[in-house]
Amino acid sequence: MDEHALAELTDVLPDGVVVTDPITMEKYRFDRSQDTGTGTPALVVRAEDAAQVQAAVRWAARHRVALVPRGAGSGLSGGSSAVDGGMVLSLERMRSVEVDADCQVAVVEPGAFNAEVKEAAAVHGLWYPPDPSSYEFCSIGGNIATNAGGLCCVKYGVTTDYVLGLDVVLADGTLVTLGGKRIKDVAGLSLMKLFIGSEGTLGVVTRAVLRLVPEQAARSTMVATFPTVDAAARAVVAMRRTMRPSMLELMDQASINAVEDHRPRGLDRSAGALLVAQSDAPGTARTEEVALMSATCEAEGATEVFVTDEAEEGEMFVEARRLAIPAIEAQAALMLEDVGAPVPLLPDLLAAIGEVAAAYDVRIPVIAHAGDGNTHPIVMYDPTDAESEKRALAAFREVMQRAIDLGGTITGEHGVGRMKKELLPAQLGPDVMALTRRVKDALDPEGILNPGAVL
Incomplete structure (x- = not known):
């Protein structure tokens, strides 16, 4: 990293926000997927507010430095894996949660944990329904980036159903405000939905307005x-x-x-x-x-x-x-899927996963948000055995292909990241992939936002 270029950034940000120490940066390289293709960043920016995010993005745009937004690092698809020579823009310090009980919304910064939003809402007799299994340690920014679901989504829906507004920093550093506390608002194009599930490839979320509902009844x-x-x-x-x-x-x-x-x-x-x-x-x-x-x-x-x-x-x-x-994670290295299919085809999808496990001689335990047809086949392997890892990777790809063959999806809630993008064209087809690239090019013409993820 050029010292003069780096000085431009450190001069405008407070002490401790920019990190270049290799030991400190190490924990910002991987997400929970432990993606083997993870690179080594040149710097980490631990932003404390939206203005600092803007400064970091403007600097990255000016110097054509790849920028990977990162929340809690709990992702399972390599969506926040660092890239060589790039910047990791960590939002972990942006943690505020404010509840407007009259409007039944929470105004939240992206680093806040899902559990913290639930706790703040509960004080007012309200509830934030999206509940990934990792709700205790996953961030709202990450939930928005992947359109996370969870155990209650069969009845209550997923993250996008609860996002009323977003503040987003675009690839040139411009901050835009989309939506707000209004329950109904159809003014203009539905631009906000572009950013939900975009995995940090179109912009960086710095604030979200989340819809809350009355607390859940007895179960x-x-x-x-x-x-x-x-x-x-x-x-x-x-x-x-x-x-x-x-x-x-x-x-x-x-x-x-x-x-x-x-x-x-x-x-x-x-x-x-x-x-x-x-x-x-x-x-x-x-x-x-x-x-x-x-x-x-x-x-x-x-x-x-x-x-x-x-x-x-x-x-x-x-x-x-x-x-x-975590129980299966304690037994072996994992490649974690979240393939889905229409609910009536759930038996066929589970049968296909069993066939793949047998064909490649790998263990694939399965858990599922079954009511949505969303399964989590967990491909296990020995990382010290090259042949075991090779079979696991082949099985990982085959499971996704079998889901596509059933009219399903390669990801129901974890996102494409870097680990699944190879199969994305097989699901979406060439016309949708071309349209997706046009949207990406329009919002990030220099390709600095989370390069290598999704596309």
Whole structure:
């Protein structure tokens, strides 16, 4: 990095904001995916406000330096992996959360954790529904960048359904304000939606206005065990024909046993699959919905169905589902998918994943936001064994292709990042890819924003 160019930036930013020390920068190189293609940045900027973000972006544009926006680093697709010689623009210090209870919104900086927004909303009897399994340590900026979903999205939707406004710094350093606290607003083009799910390739979010809703009602939890994954998947399809639970999650036998090895929750290790479902319907409707869910599971061959109205007991099963990824992560290196398909094709998608695992001789435990048809096949491998890693990578790609073949998607909520972009053209096709590139070129003509991600 040219010292004179670097001095231009350090002269306009406070002490400690610009970092060039290799040891300090190391923790900003990788996201949770541990992308093997990650580069080494020339500098990290730990911005404290929107003006500092603007200064950093203007400097990067002037000197044609690649810029990778970064939140909490909890991403699973390499979307915030550093690039050689570039800048990592960390938003971790921008953490403010302000709740406007009258408007039922939270005005949030991008570094704030999802959990912090939930906590601030709860003080006012409100709720922020999007809830990735990593909600305790993932940032709102990252959630917006990938349009994150989570366990409640089957009924309550994903991040984009709760974003009313954004402040975004464009590739030339201009800050634009899109939307606001208004619930309904169709003035002009829907530009805000371009930035939700764009993974930092079109602009850098510095503030978000998030819609809140009244706190969730009491929940009843149903846990059903099945002899096979296929039986559990068929139960999901049957349930979704007539109802929309507030949660409908699946764990296969491998993920059940990984959780029991990691932090025992008393799950049935012999079960081929487990469904964790919840209803938050009002009054007696909740009892009726849970009874219908239970009957549906029994009709599809459930070996046991358990129902509880105790919040703490129900949360224990939900926590078991949330623990699945770290539990499997403790056993091996991972390549984590989040492929999806139309809900009626969930059994076919799970069967395809099993076929890929057998064909490439790799272990692929599966958890799923089953009610959405969104699965998380977790490809395991030994990083010290080149052949094991080679088979895992081939299986990783094949799982995405099989999802595409079913009319599905290579990513339901984690984003494309750098790890999945090879298969993006196969899903979108040449015309949509060309249109996507035109949008990218219009907003980032020099290509400095998160180069190598998505496209």
